[in-house]
Amino acid sequence: MAEKRTELSDLGEFGLIDKLAEGISLNNSSTVKGIGDDAAVVEKDEHFALLSTDMLVEGIHFDLSYCPLPHLGYKAVAVNVSDIAAMNGKPEQITVSMALSNRFSLEAIEALYSGMKAAANDYNVDIVGGDTTASKSGLVISVSVLGQVAKNKITYRKGSGQNDILCATGDLGGAFIGLQVLEREKQTFLANPDMQPQLDKYQYIVQRQLKPSARMDIIHELKELDIVPTSMMDISDGLASEVFHLSKHSQVGFAVYEDQLPIDKQTYDTAVEFNLDPITAVLNGGEDYELLFTIKQEDHPKLEKHRDIHFIGHAQTLDKGNVLITKNGNHVPLKAQGWDHLSS
Known part of the structure; x- marks a missing residue:
């Protein structure tokens, strides 16, 4: 009997996230909020730390035939900063990871990074690390962002009341x-x-x-x-x-x-x-x-x-x-x- 096969397109992005979240237990008391909001929330002394990540994949999220590399770099940072903003927080550090095919030159990557540096400057965040690896096809960019928010200022997707x-x-x-x-x-x-x-x-x-x-x-x-x-x-x-x-x-x-x-x-x-x-x-x-x-x-x-x-x-x-x-x-x-x- 053939194994049941469920297509990811049948689930959709949010259905997949819900499925992956099933059975995940939080082992650390410092984890205040895990999967299910714009950012994860972690206990850090007098405030909450906020952590989020976004991936941009060539052919899915961007088309380099009309997307300038500096703009793409800027966007990769901005979409992560937006997740911290959505928690009413302040972004502070980001890491940048990239998978690159051999069609990209050093000059092309410098152009991409120029946009990231511009965004980091605009949003007052520090680029503190990341990873690079090879890709057999297109460009993949993954940015993670760390921010913070006062405990009495945190805003979740939950919390709205009637007549708000x-x-x-x-x-x-x-x-x-x-x-x-x-x-x-x-x-x-x-x-x-x-x-x-x-x-x-x-x-x-x-x-x-x-x-x-x-x-x-x-x-x-x-x-x-x-x-x-x-x-x-x-x-x-x-x-x-x-x-x-x-x-x-x-x-x-x-x-x-x-x-x-x-x-x-x-x-x-x-x-x-x-x-x-x-x-x-x-x-x-x-x-x-x-x-x-x-x-x-x-x-x-x-x-x-x-x-x-x-x-x-x-x-x-x-x-x-x-x-x-x-x-x-x-x-x-x-x-x-x-x-x-x-x-x-």
Whole structure:
């Protein structure tokens, strides 16, 4: 009798993580939080240490035909810093590991590292080590980040209560639409190598895809305003997907208002140009690396005039589910169709 075979694509990324986490026991009392949040949490004297890691794989997460190496290096650091921001923490050290094929020269790796050094400088983190090895195919980059947070400031994906306000930073959907532009220009180039890429009018959304920023500025501002979010995570797999994560961990539902979703004009116009629904891009696009968090009602006055924090919804009882309230007032069940790294 043939052994049962379960395809990873059937599980999906989060299903695989849940499966791998089964049966893992925490052997050290210093481990406060293991698998299941944006970073692991470890007891360290007067504060918590935060530890996270992200891997970027050529052909899955980036395409070097249109991704400049310095931008890729910057992004590799920024996406890790974003995980520490999502815990309301401060990143301090990173390690960088790379698997390299022989098509990469020293100059190419120096270009990649120049972006990493720029990001390390921007986010005030130290590159303290790593590993390099050979790869028979493409480039693989794995960055681990160590940070810290005061024990009374830590923010998990759980913690949101009924009537908490759901907030999102920046604007959403731009990275996804920027990727559509880059893919179109790549196909145009492959069809006719004499054609120059037409990217001038898409600079903002292309930048959102190639060189995203971690929102440490928001974390610093929340600290200055003495606001500790009740729950938080970063938006890497699409807003809808992240809303479901907060819902699952906090055991509340969320009502999200379509007319409050933050979308840049260039994102909106380009989505229409590509015959894509801008709201779908916002809900399911991914890779924006903005922050999604909840605050208590009493903290609303402190943020109501903030130009880059948007109040997009509120928490409700779990039985009401996660719904999108459309511009004409209809309640539509929210669907998470964010990008799954394990699907084909």
